[in-house]
Amino acid sequence: MAKIIYIEHNGTRHEVEVKNGLSVMEGAVKNNIPGIDGDCGGACACATCHVYVDDAWRDKVAAPEDLETSMLEFAESVEESSRLSCQIVVSDALDGLTVRMPESQH
Ligand code: FES
Numbered sequence: 001m002a003k004i005i006y007i008e009h010n011g012t013r014h015e016v017e018v019k020n021g022l023s024v025m026e027g028a029v030k031n032n033i034p035g036i037d038g039d040c041g042g043a044c045a046c047a048t049c050h051v052y053v054d055d056a057w058r059d060k061v062a063a064p065e066d067l068e069t070s071m072l073e074f075a076e077s078v079e080e081s082s083r084l085s086c087q088i089v090v091s092d093a094l095d096g097l098t099v100r101m102p103e104s105q106h
Contacts, residue, residue, distance in 0.1 A: 002095040006051075008035045009103045018090045024099060025049040025086035035101030042086035044068055048105040049085040050075040054098035061088055061097070077102050 004027050006014045018027030028036040037048035044067050053061055058081060068087045072078055085099060
């Protein structure tokens with residue numbers, strides 16, 4: 001289990017416990033957190049789970065693979081800290097991970 005902190009674009013903060021092995025996207029969808037759609041169910045095929053990883057956590061989250069990097073080209077407002085949250089797997093090491101959601105996923 002790890003506590004994941006999701007911050008909506010409007011600043012609304014959600015702290016939820018997410019089981020190890022689930023993705024950060026699944027943690028949001030299971031807890032009805034708005035701002036992460038996850039339309040493709042985590043197949044890295046829609047880019048509607050785009051988040052910005054908090055600076056303090058960027059070194060602790062594994063680097064994106066090529067497929068994720070190319071899917072991010074379809075997301076809006078991509079920044080250096082952008083990730084697809086379906087590709088970030090929750091583990092104890094990510095306890096306290098903070099991600100921010102973009103204004104829109106479309
Ligand atoms: S849920 Fe579709 S790319 Fe992440």
